[in-house]
Amino acid sequence: MTSTGSQPWARGISLPRRSPSLQCFALQCLWLAVMASLDGDLLYRLSGAESRYAPLSREHRDVKSCQRVLFENVTHTKHLAAGAGVTGPPSLPLVESHYFLDTVGQSYWDRKEVSVLHQVIPNPLTSLAVLEPGRPGSCDNGTDGRTLVRDTATLNDCILATNAGMFNTHTGACLGNVVSNGVLVQDSGGIQNAHFSLTKDGHIFTGYLSQLDLLTEDFTQLVGGVIWLVKDGASYVDHSLGVECPDTQETGSLERFTSVVSARTAIGHDVEGRVHLVEVNGKTDQKGINLYSLAEMLIRMGIVNAINLDGGGSTTTVINGTLVNYPSDQCQNSSYNCERPVTTVMCVHAPHCDPRDCSGHGSCDLGECRCRGFWHGPGCDTL
């Protein structure tokens, strides 16, 4: 009933990726050319960044230690999420999906048209999740768990999904802190880069995350990015550049990462506590938006806090199992563009039931169990 995965097309689009001639059957044969993508549109964020991210090799110069002087303890914001405290079925729609064309760049020769996908999620607490690639548990594997966004979306019944956190391009491992549906998937050991999260007490947490925060805040969803774009309604890019503690050989990278035009993914919230997912199409150095312009765009859209997630060739939006943005990675065997397999995704889904399967005695309809036969109770567990 609630399964996007049960739609033949949603499945069919992804299946032929590996063997179109064998796995195509019946109508399930729309073949999006995605064979495998070459990471040809990498943002330059990861030169040396593994040392900042990966728990084992990280030097313990974290953001917090830089910030203490400049920003005292104001290292994150907490904002009440829309729908906090509300019981019963959520307001609809679960996600509003908008397209727009925008002009970025200051000077005539610098000016470019960009195409933007803007998603508004009015009920983030019940319909937004950070997911591991594919099935839960895959970030822990230690091997390359990278998966296409639409495969993860199909497996997890996401109405809409985008790429999310950064990953190690060599090993394919998830990077940064990750909490998925209340489960701490990965503790990066005190990474301080910009994070976006939802807490059990109905707040949206945006900003720098200490190891103490990870222990004391009761996160239900948590994902990390690089560069806190908008803080309290103002651009925070310059500050972020200063405080996200690049060591000497990484400074260049982080500045280039910030100033280069590329495809981008951002997540934030507005004053009403609705979550916004914004993706800008692009290709590193040629097309797209830099993080300064992205922050300005987000502010114009009424977003008060936002962070920058993985971008470049990872930028992917999938609606209804169908890719709807323009990826920039080159496909392995042609000059076409292909989606890049990524690790974590942001997933907009129908509210889950408790228990999710309604004890096997009912179906879940927008978070409420519809019990079969004589079963009753909120979880259909009483006869």
Add this chain to the structure above:
Amino acid sequence: MTSTGSQPWARGISLPRRSPSLQCFALQCLWLAVMASLDGDLLYRLSGAESRYAPLSREHRDVKSCQRVLFENVTHTKHLAAGAGVTGPPSLPLVESHYFLDTVGQSYWDRKEVSVLHQVIPNPLTSLAVLEPGRPGSCDNGTDGRTLVRDTATLNDCILATNAGMFNTHTGACLGNVVSNGVLVQDSGGIQNAHFSLTKDGHIFTGYLSQLDLLTEDFTQLVGGVIWLVKDGASYVDHSLGVECPDTQETGSLERFTSVVSARTAIGHDVEGRVHLVEVNGKTDQKGINLYSLAEMLIRMGIVNAINLDGGGSTTTVINGTLVNYPSDQCQNSSYNCERPVTTVMCVHAPHCDPRDCSGHGSCDLGECRCRGFWHGPGCDTL
């Protein structure tokens, strides 16, 4: 079984357009902002063009009369379609959908990146159709039958659909000759602009269409555009400009129509007789591609004959019921971009059965009836 329309998401996306709060139900609530689009990105093709198109007011100066001198009788090409004469289930996939980014423009300041959707249809004879907006018969209504591409796609079980023919922007009437699934929907009375069609004897017909052709060629699908882009593997734009008979006050319009950058839709075929649908995102005068560059792009893609269909804000590609391109029309109530309701669409669908409903005694699977119970025969009409 074979119904895209039976997918809850495909329906859900289009339903809330008119009344999101009332028509949203269960998971069917992804709301693409499409309320109604303002025709703000009109290509200038229609200043006076109604007089060239509409049967009643047309002056009988048609392309044929211009062409006779310059091109004698070579006014169209016929090329054997892929799969002609082949019986049994079609080769899969039914459509390959590719994305790519391309650079167009000659000079540095003229150069722009464009995003392109490229669809390859290997079995055009059995899986490609020209459809009227919404249900069959709607071109005949005489009133505004314009419909969103995805609504037409959902109603007609299209795997993939794009906009197709031009229309009268004042009345919303279909323009040009239209044959849909073997039915002559509209006879424009000798319109000579570039057409694309499939014939009953398995050919792809591209080019200028006389009233005699309409009577003697046995078209199964037929749609008209403006400007024959590629003829026999070479750009035909300059020739088309000369022969598509603009009267004096339209000359400017047709040249501007050809040379302005905008979103574009083209249909053509390659040497193997596979049909290609190509859409370039854009916005008139700001972003996109002119018809000269479009023809060059198509030639690079191996397309040997192609015509230009409706473009600008009409340019729309829908896969699996989901909009996948970036429309350029402004939405009625915001600065977002919205799909424009159009008339005819190009539809890629699973092969139909004969009869389509397998006599009510079976289900259609890739053009072959799977009979229920003791019914048998190709159409499940024998007990």
